Amino acid sequence: MHRPDTALYDVIIAGAGPVGLFLASELRLAGCSVTVLEKAQDPHSPLKDQPFGLRGLSVPTIECFDRRDLLNDLKVRAAGRNTPASAHWMQQQRRPGGHFAGIQFFHDQIDSAQWPYRLSGPTGSIAADMASIEAVLAIRAEMLGIEIRRGCGVETLEPSGDHVTVEAGGETTRGRWLVGCDGGRSTVRKAAGIGFTGTDPEFTGYSVQVELADPAALRPGRHYTASGMYTYAAPGTIAMVDFDDGAFHRTEPGRDHVETVLRKVSGIDVTVTALRLATTWTDRAYQATNYREGRVLLAGDAAHIHSPLGGQGLNLGLGDAMNLGWKLAATIRGDAPDDLLDSYANERHPVGAQILDWSRAQVALMRPGASSRALEAIIRDLIDTRDGATYFAERVWGVGIRYDLGESHPLVGRSVPDFELLDGSRVNHHLRNGRGLLLDFGANALLRALAARWGDRISYVAEGATERLGMKAALVRPDGVTAWACDAKADLGELAQIATRWFGKPKDFTQSASGV
Incomplete structure (x- = not known):
């Protein structure tokens, strides 16, 4: 109808x-x-x-x-x-923080002090x-x-x-x-x-739940083989990758097909007695x-x-x-x-392109062959260092994302830290209304007056913080991205220009170059 x-x-x-x-x-x-x-x-x-x-x-x-x-x-x-x-x-004594193509890094290796734009404390x-x-x-x-x-x-x-x-x-x-x-x-x-x-796919990936005649025939964990890769969690949860140019993606694999691919990838003559659930995927980017x-x-x-x-x-x-x-x-x-x-698009397209390349790099490491295994050994050595684990954590956890907003302050373009304010609230609490935020650690009357000009779009919070990374004030977009920040004397004219850039023209406001 x-x-x-x-x-x-x-x-x-x-x-x-x-x-x-x-x-x-x-x-x-x-x-x-x-x-x-x-x-x-x-x-x-x-x-x-x-x-x-x-x-x-x-x-x-x-x-x-x-x-x-x-x-x-x-x-x-x-x-x-x-x-x-x-x-x-x-099933590990150390707490894993993530992985790159199955190569794990661990929390005890990560040096968060290399991220000075983030607050101290747990991250992950x-x-x-x-x-x-x-x-x-x-x-x-x-x-x-x-x-x-x-x-x-x-x-x-x-x-x-x-x-x-x-x-x-x-x-x-x-x-x-x-x-x-x-x-x-x-x-x-x-x-x-x-x-x-x-780029077109190099492999078909399978995620399956099966019953095996001998569940102990496969070793738990992730394994690279001469034909691909598989990850096994007993008694029957398996992910595997077959480098076949994505030939079987968007198919409904049956028990016989899953058994054939599992034998090929693992190199073990396992028997799949029942197929409970299966889905396929590829590395098409x-x-x-x-x-x-x-x-x-x-x-x-x-x-x-x-x-x-x-x-x-x-x-x-x-x-x-x-x-x-x-x-x-x-x-x-x-x-x-x-x-x-x-x-x-200007901000998100580059982030997407970077993630696609991150995915492609992992595929290159997973390919069967002596070259990929040699590269894998080098990446394992690097990721096992403190600097290496910190680099991979920054990428996998997303803490390094920064938009180019044309400002020099190291926090601008990054996610605003969730400062704990002296009144017991946190910065994230003040973003729940979906508006922008002018955060003023010094309770400056001129900043308050400026924020009032965008009163329908920007909330003003004047409060000290237990830790503020040396900042005196910050303007935060509704998505939590820092649009402006200062560590010393703020310029009202500069702040007004940046606020106008992101929040439009204020009501009845004439820009001034007066210092705050």
């Missing part, structure tokens, strides 16, 4: 995965009207549960969840679905399954009154001057903007004519040539795909959503600078 939807939404989001749900909540928090269209009728899947649904959340993702008051809910939900103690990486990722992540985000979206229309995948789209018309699930929906969060095979991306380029075409934008896997090695894909997509949400909302409200929305 074709039922026109006469409403004109501010934003239509295609895809109700974590990226689409997070973005929808960001937009709704800023007062935008949003509808989410999802192709799947049922959001549940055994592949979203442990062990296959387990994801490591990077530091930026953890910060995003905390800044929107979602982190505790996620921890509670995920705690009820604990990682099985049988997981191979749990946390684990949560996709089912828990989506559940927490869906609950938040529903609490904010966001409509999620399942069984309603985008079929066609037609942009016009001031809106986009979408046909989905036999219905017509109109929105001022459309954001494709609909995965690597994105209908939105294809319909918008946005290019998608990169592609990225959208641009993240925007008119009133159509892309985020998450619709904008970039790569192998799941190291678990970077979810984190990359959620970073897109956090970066895009407030910028698109400001554009819809009409108070955004003319080029604010352009900064989304």
Whole structure:
């Protein structure tokens, strides 16, 4: 049945995965009207549960969840679905911090003093399954009154001057903007004519749950072989990689096929007596040539795909959503600078390209052959050093991400530290309303007056901190990125210019070069 939807939404989001749900909540928090269209009728899947649904959340993702008051809910939900103690990486005396192509680094090797722009204390990722992540985000979206229309995948789209018309699930929906969060095979991306380029796959990856005639025939852990790689957690959870140029991706492998590949990759004549669950994946690494075409934008896997090695894909997509949400909302409200929305792709496209190269580098290390094994030995030696482990942790955990905002202060472009303020609050608490933040450790009256000019867009907090990294004040964007910081005397004119750059023109304010 074709039922026109006469409403004109501010934003239509295609895809109700974590990226689409997070973005929808960001937009709704800023007062935008949003509808989410999802192709799947049922959001549940055994592949979203442990062990296959387990994801490591990077530091930026953890910060995003905390800044929107979602982190505790996620921890509670995920705690009820604990990682099985049988997981191979749990069977170690040292606490692993992550890996590069299966080569682990450990927390006791990492020198966080090399990150002077971060507060002292624990740093690292946390684990949560996709089912828990989506559940927490869906609950938040529903609490904010966001409509999620399942069984309603985008079929066609037609942009016009001031809106986009979408046909989905036999219905017509109109929105001022459309954001494709609909995965690597994105209908939105294809319909918008946005290019998608990169490198083709070298392998087919398999994640399977099986029953083995002799579970002890395989050694637990990750192993490189003459034919590929496999990871085994007894009694029957296996991930394996077969360098076949991705020939069997998007197939439904049967028991015989899984047994054949497992024997080939492991070099052991194991017998698979039953196949319980199986999915395939590849190392295909592609990225959208641009993240925007008119009133159509892309985020998450619709904008970039790569192998799941190291678990970077979810984190990359959620970073897109956090970066895009407030910028698109400001554009819809009409108070955004003319080029604010352009900064989304300018900032996120290089981050995506870097992650794709990180994935490709791991594939190069995994290839069968003497050259790759020699390279692996060198990387193992490097990652076992303090500087090496710190470098890999910085990349895997995402703590090194910095946008080029054209400012010299070492904190600008980085995530603002979650300073503990003397009133008992933390900086992240003050970002939960989705607004910008002028943080003033000296309670300066002139800074207060300047912030008041953007009172509808910037919150002002004047409070000391237990540790402030030598700073006197900082201007923070709604996504938690530091836009301006000073360690000494601040210049009001400079601050006003930077605030205008990110938050638009203030109300009844004349710039001044007066010092503060």
